[in-house]
Amino acid sequence: MTDMDPPTTLEGAAPTLIVETVVLRFLARVIHADGVVDPREVKLLLDVAAGLEMGEEEARRILEDELNRRSDVAALARQIPDPDERMTVFSLGCAMVYAGGRVGDDEQTILDAFAHGAGIDATAAAEILADAAREAGRA
Amino acid sequence: MDVDHAIQFTLKGQEAMQLGQYEEAARAYHEAIRLAPRLDGAYFQYASALLWRGLPNEALAALDRCVALGGPWREHASGLAASVRAQLGAPPKKSKWAAIRGKVLTS
Numbered sequence: 001m002t003d004m005d006p007p008t009t010l011e012g013a014a015p016t017l018i019v020e021t022v023v024l025r026f027l028a029r030v031i032h033a034d035g036v037v038d039p040r041e042v043k044l045l046l047d048v049a050a051g052l053e054m055g056e057e058e059a060r061r062i063l064e065d066e067l068n069r070r071s072d073v074a075a076l077a078r079q080i081p082d083p084d085e086r087m088t089v090f091s092l093g094c095a096m097v098y099a100g101g102r103v104g105d106d107e108q109t110i111l112d113a114f115a116h117g118a119g120i121d122a123t124a125a126a127e128i129l130a131d132a133a134r135e136a137g138r139a
Numbered sequence: 140m141d142v143d144h145a146i147q148f149t150l151k152g153q154e155a156m157q158l159g160q161y162e163e164a165a166r167a168y169h170e171a172i173r174l175a176p177r178l179d180g181a182y183f184q185y186a187s188a189l190l191w192r193g194l195p196n197e198a199l200a201a202l203d204r205c206v207a208l209g210g211p212w213r214e215h216a217s218g219l220a221a222s223v224r225a226q227l228g229a230p231p232k233k234s235k236w237a238a239i240r241g242k243v244l245t246s
Contacts, residue, residue, distance in 0.1 A: 004146060004180040006215050013183075013219055014190040014198075018226040023236070025193040044246060051239045061159045062191065069162035071193060079195055085231035092236045095243040135244050 020052040021062055022079045023089055026114060028066040029073050030096045033106035037067060041100060048096075073110050074117030086118035090125065094132035103129065145175035152184055156191075164188040179210035186219065195223050 007013075015021040027048060031041045042063065049059035080086045093114060097107045115125040152167035168185035171178060182205035189198035202223070205216035 004149065004178065006180065006183075006212050010215060010219055010222075013187045013215075014223065018190065018195050018223055019232065021191070022193040022195070044243075047246075048239055048243065051242060052235070062193075065159050065161050065191070068160070076193055079193060081227050082231040085233055085236070088231075088233045088236045088240075092240045092243065095240045099243045099246050132240075132244070 015054075015058055015062065017052065017054055019080060020049075020054055022076050023092070024049055024052065024054065024059065024062055025066050025071045026073060026076045026089065026093055027096050028063055029071060029076075029110050030093045030107060031100045032067060032070075033097075033100075033110050034104065035106070044099060073113040077114045077117030080118070083119060087120060087124070087128070090114055090118055090120055091128050091132065094129045095136065097129075098132055098136035103133075141174045142178060145171040145178050145181060148174065149178075149181050149184060152181075152188065156184075156188060161188045161191040165192060177208060177210075179205050179208040179212040179216075182208070183212045183216050183219070186216070190223065195227060199223055 024045070028045055031045060045063055046056060046059055049063075050056065054062075077086055077090075080089055090111070093111060097103050097111065100107075103111075111125065111129065114120075115122070120128075148167045148171035152164040152171065155161070155164035155167060165185060165188035168181050168188055171181040172185060175181065182201045186198040186201035186205070189195070189201065199220055202216045202220040206213050206220065
């Protein structure tokens with residue numbers, strides 16, 4: 001066998017959950033928008049990953065990579081096939097902003113990039129963010 | 140020779156993959172493909188790095204190219220592409236995201 005022979009199995013060739021990997025990377029970008037890695041935020045992301053039914057080891061691998069090499073958020077948005085689902089994931093990202101504190105310039109930039117990539121217009125994006133603020137008691 | 144040079148980049152990519160450095164891995168595999176466009180394993184490994192980076196659409200393009208080359212990695216690429224397409228084509232998981240959103244807002 002050479003280095004370019006195929007492996008015997010596909011194990012580890014891809015994360016177990018494809019769309020969930022996209023979503024987790026987006027949420028990590030949102031919560032680390034300020035560039036500060038807070039252990040409580042990592043814990044929140046791991047809790048979210050568990051809710052997404054991702055294994056902890058796999059989630060940690062993805063999050064560690066995301067912290068070191070930030071994804072293009074618009075590109076992540078384009079990976080989600082269904083436009084309505086993109087909207088729901090954007091709404092989840094908005095909720096994540098409020099879980100992490102407030103909507104600063106960094107957070108807004110990331111949300112705007114996702115909305116742009118997802119094809120969500122500015123008015124709809126603002127309404128979704130306002131809904132999240134209201135539900136989080138920040139409005 | 141370009142193929143030998145390309146294989147060196149795939150080794151570099153494998154090291155990065157083992158360290159969980161998927162962006163670096165993807166770049167190394169991309170360079171391997173540039174040097175040896177018929178090296179089918181490099182497309183598969185490039186796709187693998189892209190999947191870990193959360194870029195399944197771009198990964199599928201690489202897997203399809205790997206299949207089209209008809210080399211020894213074809214079956215693996217075909218199997219992985221089918222698995223990725225099945226997940227992307229599954230019914231939207233809006234209720235799943237909404238449930239997580241509820242938990243996040245009350246955290």
